Amino acid sequence: MPPPPVQCPELFNIHRGYVQTTGRDTGATATYKCDPTHRLHGNPTRKCEQGSWTGDEPTCRVQYSRSKDNSFQNGDFGYSVGML
Numbered sequence: 001m002p003p004p005p006v007q008c009p010e011l012f013n014i015h016r017g018y019v020q021t022t023g024r025d026t027g028a029t030a031t032y033k034c035d036p037t038h039r040l041h042g043n044p045t046r047k048c049e050q051g052s053w054t055g056d057e058p059t060c061r062v063q064y065s066r067s068k069d070n071s072f073q074n075g076d077f078g079y080s081v082g083m084l
Helices: none
Strands: 017-021 029-034 038-041 045-049 059-062
Touching: 029 038
Parallel strands: none
Antiparallel strands: 017 029, 029 045, 038 059
């Protein structure tokens, strides 16, 4: 009887994101995604190879957005030109 397949450890969701796997056996893949307000930093995909996941776990970082004219999104800013 052949030995049971070597499995990789269970993966858990990352902060402000999640992971989807195709299993834990050799050859399985894990794909990471972030919440809409965050951007993934690192490789989004890892592979199970002989009991270990390849690469490092990525992270989700907040994604800041700017309007096209570089104005503030939620605030007010102004100045006036004159004599002192």
